[in-house]
Amino acid sequence: MKKKIKGKNIIFAFLLCYVCYIFINQQITMHKIKDDIANKKIEEQNLKEKNKKLQDEVKMSKTDMYIEKLARERLGLTKQGETPVIDTKN
Template identity: 55%
Template sequence: MKKRSKLNNLLFCVIIVYICFVFGKQQITIKNIKSQIDEKNLEVEKLKEKNKTLQEEVDMSKSDSYIEKLAREKLNLIKPGENAVINNTDK
């Protein structure tokens, strides 16, 4: 009877140790997943901010004043009656 009792106690201890091991491993996995979720949420927030900035640029590019500014800068266009001033600061 004592051998059987010792065997049962040993088996019980092994099962408890196994359960603790599995529980610990799951906790580590959960912690890693939560960390990844936090990283992805931060990335989403950054992308939303970038998207907002780009959307503002798109909206601005549709305005007449922006188109006029680009025409003046890139194409060197001037309005009738204006005098063109060339700034040669590049040396």
């Protein structure tokens, strides 16, 4: 006995395949979004750390010690009675 393939069975099989396709596609999309969120959180954390370092540097730049350090390093200034040392390795 051969069973005839009925139109309803074909439509049901097609709908079942379509639902499976949509479900798998949504799972892939959700996985990509979760990865993007994780990457953005890491990037946010890195930016927060960089911001904290820059804020600390701004606070330090207002002190006399920092200004003196910059004058010594960039301008080559020395205090009275000091002997300058030149690094020729660079």
